[in-house]
Each structure stands twice: as structure tokens, then as C-alpha cells.
Amino acid sequence: MKKSTLSPALLGGPKAIQSDPKDAFKWPIITREDEEAVLDVLRRGAMSDLDVTKAFEKEFAEWQGRRYALAHSTGTAALEAAMYACGVRRGDEIICPSVTYWASCLQVYNLGGTVVFAEVDPQTLCIDPADIEKRISPRTKAIMVVHYLGYPADMDPIMAIAKKRKIKVIEDVSHAQGGLYKGRKVGTFGDVAAMSLMSGKSLAIGEAGILVTDDREIFDRCAAWGHYERFSNPASVEAADLKPLAGLPLGGHKYRMHQLSSAVGRVQLKHYDERCREILKSMNHFWDLLEGVPGIRAHRPDPKNPKMTMGGWYAPHGLYVPEELGGLSVTRFAEAVTAEGFPCTPGANKPLHLHALFNSADIYGDHRPTRIAFSDRDLRQPEGSLPASEKIMSHSYSIPWFKKFYPNVIEEHANAFRKVAENYKALLKGDKGDGPSLGGWHFFAHR
Numbered sequence: 001m002k003k004s005t006l007s008p009a010l011l012g013g014p015k016a017i018q019s020d021p022k023d024a025f026k027w028p029i030i031t032r033e034d035e036e037a038v039l040d041v042l043r044r045g046a047m048s049d050l051d052v053t054k055a056f057e058k059e060f061a062e063w064q065g066r067r068y069a070l071a072h073s074t075g076t077a078a079l080e081a082a083m084y085a086c087g088v089r090r091g092d093e094i095i096c097p098s099v100t101y102w103a104s105c106l107q108v109y110n111l112g113g114t115v116v117f118a119e120v121d122p123q124t125l126c127i128d129p130a131d132i133e134k135r136i137s138p139r140t141k142a143i144m145v146v147h148y149l150g151y152p153a154d155m156d157p158i159m160a161i162a163k164k165r166k167i168k169v170i171e172d173v174s175h176a177q178g179g180l181y182k183g184r185k186v187g188t189f190g191d192v193a194a195m196s197l198m199s200g201k202s203l204a205i206g207e208a209g210i211l212v213t214d215d216r217e218i219f220d221r222c223a224a225w226g227h228y229e230r231f232s233n234p235a236s237v238e239a240a241d242l243k244p245l246a247g248l249p250l251g252g253h254k255y256r257m258h259q260l261s262s263a264v265g266r267v268q269l270k271h272y273d274e275r276c277r278e279i280l281k282s283m284n285h286f287w288d289l290l291e292g293v294p295g296i297r298a299h300r301p302d303p304k305n306p307k308m309t310m311g312g313w314y315a316p317h318g319l320y321v322p323e324e325l326g327g328l329s330v331t332r333f334a335e336a337v338t339a340e341g342f343p344c345t346p347g348a349n350k351p352l353h354l355h356a357l358f359n360s361a362d363i364y365g366d367h368r369p370t371r372i373a374f375s376d377r378d379l380r381q382p383e384g385s386l387p388a389s390e391k392i393m394s395h396s397y398s399i400p401w402f403k404k405f406y407p408n409v410i411e412e413h414a415n416a417f418r419k420v421a422e423n424y425k426a427l428l429k430g431d432k433g434d435g436p437s438l439g440g441w442h443f444f445a446h447r
């Protein structure tokens with residue numbers, strides 16, 4: 001791609017993006033097959049039954065490569081069940097990256113536990129294995145590994161630490177369904193993996209979640225926590241301490257998946273790998289066009305290594321190097337890209353350790369901040385305690401999430417980013433820097 005000689009659109013030049021993207025960003029892809037599957041459930045009045053859900057669980061477990069799958073109402077519920085099954089109780093701790101969506105850890109409060117945040121690797125944006133061990137205490141019950149923004153976390157050293165310290169590993173695969181780490185699907189390394197399958201995710205089936213495991217006891221405890229109808233027969237439960245409790249949900253929750261979502265899930269799963277291949281081709285083409293452009297870096301594994309992939313490439317981002325662009329703020333950079341025709345958002349998730357909910361909030365009336373209500377020490381992590389995590393807000397930005405390989409559309413979008421980077425000097429004037437609103441506690445809309 002040639003260097004742009006045109007002025008940025010923000011300064012009066014023509015927009016880089018002119019073509020109609022058509023269905024390049026449409027997701028999920030819903031066909032007549034999905035519609036008929038849903039209509040069958042509706043016509044039978046089977047919305048709250050289990051037949052379709054159990055079929056989806058079986059197919060999902062086989063696709064994932066694990067023995068058991070348990071469908072949930074949300075990924076948040078699935079992750080909570082995983083924490084419970086891994087033994088998290090009052091005063092216990094989990095280790096979790098600070099840069100993630102809140103549902104990776106916040107529900108630990110429901111169990112009386114708390115979270116200790118770890119740093120992230122500035123290149124992968126996933127939890128930094130080198131930082132995990134220093135966060136471990138006698139109360140640590142689990143490490144929450146988030147495959148953040150689709151990037152596969154570095155599982156080998158994480159699993160080595162967990163094995164040495166006898167700590168459970170939970171994988172949050174909400175961003176990365178189908179992604180590979182060294183040729184093996186993410187979600188097959190930890191003791192249990194859980195994920196969101198809500199609309200908008202890479203594997204999008206509705207408002208839903210699922211967990212997978214090879215451990216029958218973990219499966220039974222997850223079912224006992226929020227699936228009373230799956231936990232009604234003591235003979236089907238292997239853990240002796242659970243048998244007398246069969247029939248009622250231990251957590252007082254009803255976490256089953258709605259069968260309309262299950263029906264969509266069965267259809268979406270059939271076509272998911274094929275659709276992911278087109279996404280992968282499209283996203284790698286976008287980044288290949290921007291190779292070597294100052295100030296911007298691809299957030300992706302080596303595209304020449306087929307054993308490391310981003311799966312559906314949920315909520316894709318780029319890495320920003322402001323010093324290569326004269327210190328141009330990522331806020332100004334994103335503003336200029338937006339003017340070119342793509343709604344670019346600066347930053348990623350704000351680090352959770354900075355939010356009041358993890359510092360001062362007393363949620364349950366314990367007369368202490370909930371973060372430390374049952375702790376033997378003050379675990380709170382003030383501003384400056386996780387510098388790599390805090391830096392990400394000013395060193396990342398959203399990019400287009402292409403679902404179709406339309407070269408012209410992809411090239412126009414890539415040109416928008418290139419054009420802004422190559423004209424950074426003209427954009428420095430008027431740059432007000434990064435304000436306090438940079439980043440967010442939630443994910444942004446990604447076309």
C-alpha cells in the first residue's frame with residue numbers, strides 16, 4: 001500500500017473509506033436453518049426443556065475436545081459456577097488480570113471470596129505468567145486466565161505454576177472460542193473453562209454461556225450450584241457430600257440455558273470453524289497491509305504459525321506506540337481514524353483494580369469494603385501498582401472486525417489507519433491528549 005499524499009479527513013481531506021461495506025461486519029450470520037431450529041422449539045413449547053440443550057452440550061464438548069459441557073444462562077453464571085466448583089469460599093482468593101471485562105472475576109464476591117489482580121503482558125494483553133507467582137498466597141484457590149480480545153494466553157508457564165502450587169486454573173474463553181495455543185484449542189488446558197456465547201461474541205448464539213471440563217467432580221459441583229433439574233437424582237452424582245443435597249440448587253440459582261439459544265447454538269457451531277477461517281483471512285489481510293507503519297502494531301500471534309490463532313477474533317484491537325508518532329495521543333489518533341470513516345475507539349478495558357467496586361464499595365453491608373471484607377490483609381491495589389495494565393488504555397485502540405473477505409473494503413479501512421499515522425505531524429496541532437474518560441469498564445461496539 002502506497003504512502004498517502006492526502007490530508008486527513010479530520011483536517012478537511014477526503015475520507016479514506018468510501019465503499020459500502022455490505023455485510024462485511026454483519027454478525028452473527030443467521031440463516032433459515034437457525035430460524036427453523038428456533039421455530040421448532042417455539043412450536044413444541046419446549047423453551048425451558050433440556051432436550052435441545054443436552055444435544056448442544058454433547059456437540060460442544062466434542063468440538064471443544066473435553067468430556068463434559070454444561071450450558072448456562074450467561075457466561076457470567078458459568079464462570080461463577082467454575083469458581084465454586086474449584087473451591088472458592090469465604091476469604092479465598094482468585095488471581096485475575098486487571099485488564100478484562102468485569103465478569104471474569106466480580107462474581108467471586110457472591111462466594112465470599114475476593115480477587116488479586118495480576119499484570120498483563122503488553123504485547124499479548126493477556127495475564128503475564130511472570131507476575132502470577134508473586135500474587136499467590138495460602139488463600140489462593142484459582143488462577144483466572146483470560147484469553148483477552150481473542151489472543152491465546154501463554155498457557156505452558158501458567159499451568160506449570162499451577163501444578164507446582166496445587167492451584168486450580170479456570171480459563172475464560174469468552175473472547176476466543178476456537179482459538180489455538182500451540183495447536184491445541186484454548187479452553188482445554190485448565191481444570192475448567194467457561195465462556196460467554198452472547199450475541200456479539202465470536203460464537204454468538206443469544207444470551208448464553210457454557211463451561212467445559214474433563215473433571216466429573218467439577219462438573220457435578222457446577223450442576224449442583226445452579227442446575228437443580230440436573231442435580232435431582234443422587235445416584236447420578238459421584239461426590240459423596242453432594243448426594244444428600246440433591247434436588248435443590250446449592251447457590252439458589254437457576255442458571256440453565258434457554259432452549260432458543262441452545263437451538264441457535266447447534267446451528268452456529270456447525271458452521272463456526274468455516275466462518276472463523278474467513279474472519280482469520282480477513283483480519284490477517286488487514287494487518288498485513290499495515291505492516292511496518294510507524295506507531296501501530298498488530299495485536300495477533302505470528303500469522304505464519306497456524307498453531308497459534310485468534311479464533312473468531314472477538315473485539316479486535318491494535319497496539320499503539322505514540323513515541324513513533326511524535327507523542328500523538330491515542331485519543332487524537334482514534335478521532336482522526338473515525339473521521340476517515342471507521343468509528344475507532346481509543347483504549348481497551350480500564351483496569352479493574354482502579355474501580356471503586358474493588359476499593360471502597362461495601363456491597364453487602366459488612367462495614368468494610370467488600371474487596372477485603374473477609375481477607376487477612378489489605379489486598380487493594382492503588383493507582384500505580386500495576387503499571388503495565390494502566391498503560392494499556394493509552395496504548396491500544398479498536399480496529400474493524402471483518403466477517404467477510406472483501407479485499408476492497410479491507411484495504412480502504414487499512415488505508416484509513418495508514419493515512420492517519422503517516423500524517424501525524426499535521427494532527428499534533430489540536431491534540432488535547434488523553435482525558436480521564438479514556439477506555440471503559442465495558443466493551444465498545446465494534447463493526
